[in-house]
Amino acid sequence: MRRLEGKVALVTGASRGIGCAIARALLDEGAHTFLVSRRREAVRKLAAAWNAAGGRAEALSADVTREREVNRLIARVKKRSGRLDILINNAGVFTYKPFEKTTLEDWRSNIDTNLTGTFLCTRAALPLLKRKRGGHILNIISVAGREAYENCSAYCASKFGALGLSRVLAEELRPFGIRVTAILPGPVRTKMIQKLGLRVPKGRILEPEDVARTVVEALTQPQRASLEEIVLRPARGSL
Numbered sequence: 699m700r701r702l703e704g705k706v707a708l709v710t711g712a713s714r715g716i717g718c719a720i721a722r723a724l725l726d727e728g729a730h731t732f733l734v735s736r737r738r739e740a741v742r743k744l745a746a747a748w749n750a751a752g753g754r755a756e757a758l759s760a761d762v763t764r765e766r767e768v769n770r771l772i773a774r775v776k777k778r779s780g781r782l783d784i785l786i787n788n789a790g791v792f793t794y795k796p797f798e799k800t801t802l803e804d805w806r807s808n809i810d811t812n813l814t815g816t817f818l819c820t821r822a823a824l825p826l827l828k829r830k831r832g833g834h835i836l837n838i839i840s841v842a843g844r845e846a847y848e849n850c851s852a853y854c855a856s857k858f859g860a861l862g863l864s865r866v867l868a869e870e871l872r873p874f875g876i877r878v879t880a881i882l883p884g885p886v887r888t889k890m891i892q893k894l895g896l897r898v899p900k901g902r903i904l905e906p907e908d909v910a911r912t913v914v915e916a917l918t919q920p921q922r923a924s925l926e927e928i929v930l931r932p933a934r935g936s937l
């Protein structure tokens with residue numbers, strides 16, 4: 699049985715990596731899924747391939763750091779589906795540099811995408827999520843949202859902020875029957891990590907599908923239960 703049949707979902711940063719795996723998992727569970735990234739062609743191709751295999755995917759482009767684009771995105775979702783049950787704030791960037799080499803541009807791109815992007819998408823989507831009880835917001839954060847790592851000042855600052863925001867939202871949205879889940883993965887095999895060129899010992903890194911499975915797990919809890927924070931690490935320890 700497909701467990702998300704009848705639900706409408708939106709995934710930011712769905713063009714590759716973790717967001718792409720999450721979108722695929724939601725479609726496999728029967729959700730009507732909006733795939734969002736800045737590169738429309740990338741999400742359009744994915745949606746076309748998955749729809750050919752029987753999915754219900756739609757591609758939309760938006761830069762999550764831009765208020766107007768985010769508001770337009772949610773207006774399109776409203777027009778096309780009239781509802782939204784699941785918002786996955788996943789779009790993210792990662793700067794890996796010593797603090798003294800971190801430029802203002804690096805700093806702003808991490809804060810704007812990882813923190814302000816989550817703020818803008820959530821704020822714009824809330825009126826739709828509130829329409830029916832049972833809405834769910836999932837924020838893909840990182841273990842760097844609660845632990846300090848060298849060379850990750852801008853990233854950690856943005857992810858600590860995103861975890862704080864997620865915790866406040868969980869409290870504020872409880873009366874509306876909206877659940878908020880923060881997922882904190884350790885290293886995952888995606889372009890974000892691959893571009894660092896690290897040698898990854900076997901078994902010391904997660905796959906995007908591991909995060910996607912965790913998202914589905916959180917979404918399919920009975921309505922009375924809320925998985926609020928999930929730390930997901932490679933079982934054999936990180937790279």
Ligand SMILES: NC(=O)c1ccc[n+]([C@@H]2O[C@H](COP(=O)([O-])OP(=O)(O)OC[C@H]3O[C@@H](n4cnc5c(N)ncnc54)[C@H](OP(=O)(O)O)[C@@H]3O)[C@@H](O)[C@H]2O)c1
Pocket residue numbers: 710711712713714715716717734735736737740760761762763788789790791792811812838839840841882883884885886887888889890891
């Ligand atoms: N990989 C890891 O080890 C790891 C671990 C823990 C947490 N995370 C978190 O997981 C999330 C996904 O990371 P990933 O590893 O899958 O990274 P990735 O492979 O680099 O993918 C990032 C995604 O975000 C999108 N994106 C970036 N900036 C955007 C913007 N301004 N507006 C809209 N979309 C934007 C990109 O699409 P376009 O370029 O097409 O816009 C892409 O789809 C991030 O929040 C990351 O911090 C990753």
